[in-house]
Amino acid sequence: MKSFITCNYLHEVACVGPKYTWCNNKRGANRILEKLDRCLVNAAAFNSSHKLLVKHLTRLASNHCPILFKLLNLIPPNKKVLKFEEVWSTIPVSVAVVYKSWNKKTNGDPSQALNYKLRRTLRYLHFWSKAKFKAMNLHKEELKSEVLRLQELEAGDGVISKEE
Incomplete structure (x- = not known):
């Protein structure tokens, strides 16, 4: 995966919200939290004049956080x-x-x-x-x-x- 990301010049978009996107839904010492879900964009999207934002939403009915990708208003150059x-x-x-x-x-x-x-x-x-x-x-x-x-x-x- 790392090779694929590097070869295709992909960049991870900055995110807000919970740090971890997956949980095994257990308690105590058995609980596992990981960041499994990521949003990658190419250099053209990353360097565009639009603001890119990934928001990790609250995990409710699943063991994964829903991810919201936003393309915000044009940033004036x-x-x-x-x-x-x-x-x-x-x-x-x-x-x-x-x-x-x-x-x-x-x-x-x-x-x-x-x-x-x-x-x-x-x-x-x-x-x-x-x-x-x-x-x-x-x-x-x-x-x-x-x-x-x-x-x-x-x-x-x-x-x-x-x-x-």
């Missing part, structure tokens, strides 16, 4: 695309940002967890960068304004004193 900036790798503090983001708990199967960790880390780096470089960009703009003021002053009478 992100208007802003975040891309990794090479300059981030040259700043030693960025390693701490990546470490903090990467070590947060993530649910789902390994491929979903990896995808989510990568997106979350990119988002953390983006906002960290925005905050870090905001002050630097403000200072750069102030310096540009000062240079422009000095150039205008120089163009006016041709002389700039040391005080200016």
Whole structure:
């Protein structure tokens, strides 16, 4: 089964509800709980702009949980695309940002967890960068304004004193 899943690039859809989908309906030490039922989709469905959800419903008259597969409303595509900036790798503090983001708990199967960790880390780096470089960009703009003021002053009478 694992080979079939791998060869066909299938991914398990995240689920909500009871963790286990089957029970042998016994009590005490004889009780067995397992996750037997899964919902697998191909990469095209997994990466679509629709939100996929599997809900394990309450087990009532059977030893299996009913499974509800939902295709939720279209997720609007992100208007802003975040891309990794090479300059981030040259700043030693960025390693701490990546470490903090990467070590947060993530649910789902390994491929979903990896995808989510990568997106979350990119988002953390983006906002960290925005905050870090905001002050630097403000200072750069102030310096540009000062240079422009000095150039205008120089163009006016041709002389700039040391005080200016």
